[in-house]
Amino acid sequence: xxxxxxxxYTFKDTELLALALSHRSxxxxxxxxxxxxxxxxxxxxxxxxxxxxRTDNDEGDLSRLRARVVRGDTLAKLATSLKLxxxxxxxxxxxxxxxxxxxSILADTLEAIFGAIYLDGGFEPCEKVIQHIxxxxxxxxxxxxxxxxPKTRLQEWLQGRGYPLPDYSLLSENGPPHNKHFVVxxxxxxxxxxxxxxxxxxxxxxxxxxxIALEMIAGRSKK
Amino acid sequence: xxxxxxxxYTFKDTELLALALSHRSxxxxxxxxxxxxxxxxxxxxxxxxxxxxRTDNDEGDLSRLRARVVRGDTLAKLATSLKLxxxxxxxxxxxxxxxxxxxSILADTLEAIFGAIYLDGGFEPCEKVIQHIxxxxxxxxxxxxxxxxPKTRLQEWLQGRGYPLPDYSLLSENGPPHNKHFVVxxxxxxxxxxxxxxxxxxxxxxxxxxxIALEMIAGRSKK
Numbered sequence: 001x002x003x004x005x006x007x008x009y010t011f012k013d014t015e016l017l018a019l020a021l022s023h024r025s026x027x028x029x030x031x032x033x034x035x036x037x038x039x040x041x042x043x044x045x046x047x048x049x050x051x052x053x054r055t056d057n058d059e060g061d062l063s064r065l066r067a068r069v070v071r072g073d074t075l076a077k078l079a080t081s082l083k084l085x086x087x088x089x090x091x092x093x094x095x096x097x098x099x100x101x102x103x104s105i106l107a108d109t110l111e112a113i114f115g116a117i118y119l120d121g122g123f124e125p126c127e128k129v130i131q132h133i134x135x136x137x138x139x140x141x142x143x144x145x146x147x148x149x150p151k152t153r154l155q156e157w158l159q160g161r162g163y164p165l166p167d168y169s170l171l172s173e174n175g176p177p178h179n180k181h182f183v184v185x186x187x188x189x190x191x192x193x194x195x196x197x198x199x200x201x202x203x204x205x206x207x208x209x210x211x212i213a214l215e216m217i218a219g220r221s222k223k
Numbered sequence: 224x225x226x227x228x229x230x231x232y233t234f235k236d237t238e239l240l241a242l243a244l245s246h247r248s249x250x251x252x253x254x255x256x257x258x259x260x261x262x263x264x265x266x267x268x269x270x271x272x273x274x275x276x277r278t279d280n281d282e283g284d285l286s287r288l289r290a291r292v293v294r295g296d297t298l299a300k301l302a303t304s305l306k307l308x309x310x311x312x313x314x315x316x317x318x319x320x321x322x323x324x325x326x327s328i329l330a331d332t333l334e335a336i337f338g339a340i341y342l343d344g345g346f347e348p349c350e351k352v353i354q355h356i357x358x359x360x361x362x363x364x365x366x367x368x369x370x371x372x373p374k375t376r377l378q379e380w381l382q383g384r385g386y387p388l389p390d391y392s393l394l395s396e397n398g399p400p401h402n403k404h405f406v407v408x409x410x411x412x413x414x415x416x417x418x419x420x421x422x423x424x425x426x427x428x429x430x431x432x433x434x435i436a437l438e439m440i441a442g443r444s445k446k
Contacts, residue, residue, distance in 0.1 A: 033274065036282040040270035047263035048341070051256060059259040118271070123346050 006082040009117050009129050018089075020116035023105055025091030031112035038115030041123075042070055045130040049138055061144035068147060069137050075107035078133055084109050150210035154186075157217060163191045166213070168206045171196065184209050193217075229305040232340050232352050241312075243339035246328055248314030254335035261338030264346075265293055268353040272361055284367035291370060292360050298330035301356055307332050373433035377409075380440060386414045389436070391429045394419060407432050416440075 001018070002011045011017045016034075024030040046069045050062050057065065068074065079085075085102070088109050094101075110133075118126040145153065155165060166188040175181045183198045186209035195216060197209025224241070225234045234240045239257075247253040269292045273285050280288065291297065302308075308325070311332050317324075333356075341349040368376065378388060389411040398404045406421045409432035418439060420432025 032282040033285065036285050037270055037274045040267040044263040044267040047260055051260045051338075059255040062256065062259050115274075123350075127346075 001087075004082065004084070004087060004113070007113065007129060008132055009121065009125060011116070011120050013120050016116040016120050017113070020112040021084075021088050021109060023088055023090045023094060023109070025094040026089050027091070031109065034112035034115035034119075035108045036115070037118060038111035038113065039070075041118050041126055042111060042114050042130055042134075045127050046070055046134055046138070049131065049135065053138065054144070057144045061147075064147040065138075065141050065144055068141060069134055072104055072107040074137060075110050076103035078137070079106035079110040082110070082133075084113075150207050150214055154188075154210040154213050157214070158188055158191055161191070163188060166193060166210075168209065170202060170205075173202075186210060186213055188213070191217075224310075227305065227307070227310060227336070230336065230352060231355055232344065232348060234339070234343050236343050239339040239343050240336070243335040244307075244311050244332060246311055246313045246317060246332070248317040249312050250314070254332065257335035257338035257342075258331045259338070260341060261334035261336065262293075264341050264349055265334060265337050265353055265357075268350050269293055269357055269361070272354065272358065276361065277367070280367045284370075287370040288361075288364050288367055291364060292357055295327055295330040297360060298333050299326035301360070302329035302333040305333070305356075307336075373430050373437055377411075377433040377436050380437070381411055381414055384414070386411060389416060389433075391432065393425060393428075396425075409433055409436050411436065414440075 002014055003009070004017075019029070020031050020034050020038075022030045024032055043066065046066050047062070050057075050065050050069075054062060054065065080103075084106050088105065090105070094105065114126060114130055117129055148156070158164070158166060166186050169185050169187070171183040171185050173180065173182050180200055181198065182200070182202050182205040183196055184202065184205035185194070185196050186206070187194050193213050193216065195209055195212040197205050197207070197212055199205035199208050225237055226232070227240075242252070243254050243257050243261075245253045247255055266289065269289050270285070273280075273288050273292075277285060277288065303326075307329050311328065313328070317328065337349060337353055340352055371379070381387070381389060389409050392408050392410070394406040394408050396403065396405050403423055404421065405423070405425050405428040406419055407425065407428035408417070408419050409429070410417050416436045416439065418432055418435040420428050420430070420435055422428035422431050
């Protein structure tokens with residue numbers, strides 16, 4: 001096999017493509033080293049695309065945008081749309097695996113294919129393939145602000161209007177160690193914010209409270 | 224300025240080099256976006272070099288080896304040997320900073336210069352510069368096993384000989400919150416291991432105990 005439909009590249013060395021499709025469940029000779037290489041070139045090519053496209057975003061925004069493109073979830077969707085599941089070679093135990101496990105295998109295989117293309121054809125052909133596959137994802141990325149966590153967005157909203165930072169305080173912590181439940185209050189007195197949020201960790205409860213505060217702010221501005 | 228002595232590249236666009244040398248302390252137009260880009264190309268070029276050079280290492284080893292090359296500490300040493308401190312442009316507050324702060328500024332500036340070279344000259348010239356600067360570091364890397372943390376190495380040593388995993392137990396925890404002192408015992412009964420380690424966190428005390436166990440094992444094999 002020299003090609004995978006949907007990936008615009010023809011391998012000179014068919015063994016490299018075969019290796020890229022070999023999950024570690026089939027044995028010692030597998031695609032994990034290629035995945036290491038492919039992950040690195042993917043990160044760089046996506047970084048360069050974002051750098052050129054998002055001229056108004058700072059390095060923090062660029063990092064968050066990149067993470068959205070290269071995360072396993074996104075790569076698994078791309079791999080699924082390329083039907084990589086039809087080509088990946090799995091050992092006995094993995095053949096039946098579904099769900100998350102399967103998605104992660106597909107995402108890793110896509111990275112390994114990028115690594116194999118780099119070794120087979122060099123940087124530029126590999127860059128073109130990655131751009132071909134990832135540019136639609138990059139084009140569909142949300143505004144960088146939307147990728148910030150709620151606490152950060154609330155803080156920036158308050159600071160932008162000259163308000164002091166909000167206070168988060170723990171109202172309650174209940175439940176056994178493996179099933180805790182936290183309730184946190186978020187207060188921004190000057191901005192008229194006093195809301196509560198709940199979650200399975202203090203951090204999650206704080207983010208939930210910040211989300212509610214942001215929804216409250218958005219609701220006010222619509223009135 | 225078109226060149227920095229020790230960095231074998233001549234800039235076509237001198238403003239790109241000037242931007243790469245502009246620390247954020249001098250204002251809004253600074254090198255942080257270039258650092259984002261340079262960090263990504265550095266990671267990739269080092270990954271590719273390690274992939275080709277270390278054919279016997281698995282992806283975990285390659286990750287640890289790469290981390291040793293691209294970490295701030297290593298980059299700061301490289302930047303210092305290139306005398307980047309003579310060229311970097313800092314704002315008032317940062318001019319006097321020394322030690323860790325200064326090292327981190329120099330490391331970031333080196334990454335920004337890589338990013339600027341990529342934008343100015345494209346991938347291959349940038350790859351050559353990174354290889355020129357980093358290959359001596361890569362050539363001097365230790366054996367991949369030495370980069371594993373002591374607990375991992377002890378575990379692998381025991382497993383390799385059919386022994387069960389070691390047990391770590393906390394013997395004592397003393398001191399006020401900002402100055403804790405932990406003592407941990409590491410026991411590998413079947414392998415004749417019973418040692419203690421101390422540190423400012425439980426994790427560090429465990430690693431210290433594992434280090435002592437490894438030293439004991441090494442001492443035995445010399446007899």
